[in-house]
Amino acid sequence: MSSSEQDQTDKQKYEFKKVIEDLREYEGSGTQLVTIYIPDDRQISSVVEHVTQEHSEASNIKSKQTRTAVQDALTSIKDRLRYYDVYPPDNGMVIFSGAIDTGGGRTDMVTKVLESPPQPIESFRYHCDSDFLTEPLEEMLGDKGLFGLIVLDRREANVGWLKGKRVEPVKSASSLVPGKQRKGGQSAQRFARLRLEAIDNFYQEVAGMADDLFVDQRHEMDGILVGGPSPTKDEFLDGDYLHHELQDMVLGKFDVSYTDESGLYDLVDAAQDILDEYEVMQDKSEMEEFFKELHDGDLATYGFEATRENLIMGAVDRLLISEDLRQDVITYECPNGHEEREVVERREDTPDHDCSRCGETVAADDAEREDLIDHLMEIADQRGTETKFISTDFEKGEQLLNAFGGVAGILRYDTGV
Numbered sequence: 001m002s003s004s005e006q007d008q009t010d011k012q013k014y015e016f017k018k019v020i021e022d023l024r025e026y027e028g029s030g031t032q033l034v035t036i037y038i039p040d041d042r043q044i045s046s047v048v049e050h051v052t053q054e055h056s057e058a059s060n061i062k063s064k065q066t067r068t069a070v071q072d073a074l075t076s077i078k079d080r081l082r083y084y085d086v087y088p089p090d091n092g093m094v095i096f097s098g099a100i101d102t103g104g105g106r107t108d109m110v111t112k113v114l115e116s117p118p119q120p121i122e123s124f125r126y127h128c129d130s131d132f133l134t135e136p137l138e139e140m141l142g143d144k145g146l147f148g149l150i151v152l153d154r155r156e157a158n159v160g161w162l163k164g165k166r167v168e169p170v171k172s173a174s175s176l177v178p179g180k181q182r183k184g185g186q187s188a189q190r191f192a193r194l195r196l197e198a199i200d201n202f203y204q205e206v207a208g209m210a211d212d213l214f215v216d217q218r219h220e221m222d223g224i225l226v227g228g229p230s231p232t233k234d235e236f237l238d239g240d241y242l243h244h245e246l247q248d249m250v251l252g253k254f255d256v257s258y259t260d261e262s263g264l265y266d267l268v269d270a271a272q273d274i275l276d277e278y279e280v281m282q283d284k285s286e287m288e289e290f291f292k293e294l295h296d297g298d299l300a301t302y303g304f305e306a307t308r309e310n311l312i313m314g315a316v317d318r319l320l321i322s323e324d325l326r327q328d329v330i331t332y333e334c335p336n337g338h339e340e341r342e343v344v345e346r347r348e349d350t351p352d353h354d355c356s357r358c359g360e361t362v363a364a365d366d367a368e369r370e371d372l373i374d375h376l377m378e379i380a381d382q383r384g385t386e387t388k389f390i391s392t393d394f395e396k397g398e399q400l401l402n403a404f405g406g407v408a409g410i411l412r413y414d415t416g417v
Contacts, residue, residue, distance in 0.1 A: 032069035033098030092121035151263035207241035227256035227267035298414035325406030
């Protein structure tokens with residue numbers, strides 16, 4: 001994946017996270033918040049038919065308030081479905097609709113559509129409760145990495161993918177390797193030779209399966225994990241059966257008891273320490289470079305204002321943003337034409353602002369407010385700057401959020417800002 005494609009994916013994930021965080025805070029007075037997960041192979045007409053059926057059955061709900069709310073939500077969903085043709089977008093979509101509590105006995109109708117999530121929606125799901133169903137989407141957003149999986153012994157082998165947290169078995173093979181006890185009439189030497197040939201042939205077959213599955217995807221993959229009993233996995237790897245580029249991508253070999261499909265899951269469990277480390281490895285590399293420049297060089301910037309100024313100059317090579325940053329930027333323009341900004345937490349109200357240059361007050365209603373990350377990423381896109389979202393699951397990632405305001409950058413050249 002190119003850096004621009006990765007930036008777009010990260011931006012999409014961030015947009016999804018924002019919506020999900022809002023949805024998690026909504027509550028309905030009863031079981032009146034409707035969530036529908038729609039896979040991309042489900043015809044829209046079929047979904048409309050299901051929603052129509054649910055609308056009809058909702059007439060049996062005893063509470064008039066809940067009945068009306070559910071039917072209104074379903075009507076809103078049907079209205080949204082009219083915008084789609086035969087099938088949903090790639091990877092499917094999720095629709096949320098319902099009357100949410102706004103306090104004082106009042107409600108607001110909310111309908112949101114999230115298209116093309118990071119991973120395909122596996123099955124159609126209709127959910128009606130006092131909360132929106134966001135957990136499946138949250139799991140997708142937490143998914144990182146694409147790893148090839150191989151488990152084998154001398155009897156069988158399975159090859160598949162680890163996509164985020166989801167294991168996908170793809171290919172399997174059974175061997176013709178005879179047992180250690182030779183048949184009558186064969187010399188021990190001949191039997192041993194035939195057995196070694198059968199083992200070699202089987203290892204070549206397994207490598208062929210792996211090559212077919214992984215070689216074309218090698219530039220998108222993060223690594224390969226190999227599992228099985230000793231000495232099988234060692235013989236396989238030491239024998240250089242894999243394509244040479246795949247051989248270089250092997251992150252580790254692990255003792256696994258089973259080599260059927262369940263062995264792929266056992267392999268992921270056995271390799272968990274490596275996988276956990278890998279998730280933040282790239283983030284660590286970015287932060288280590290930032291701290292090196294901060295202490296020993298001139299190519300680091302941090303904080304909203306300084307980073308924004310460097311972005312506008314086109315001097316930022318990589319924009320580093322904490323995944324947990326949740327702030328807005330408010331832009332004020334006073335009557336004398338002075339433009340200034342304030343950064344506030346997302347849930348805070350917009351304050352009035354006194355211009356630091358002329359003292360004129362700008363009322364909150366006259367200010368322009370937007371998400372801080374969107375604000376910076378828009379400038380970064382215009383200047384050809386990569387954006388990297390940094391996890392807080394390690395010490396330097398936490399420091400970015402808590403000590404540097406969640407915003408930093410690695411510069412192309414020193415600007416003195």
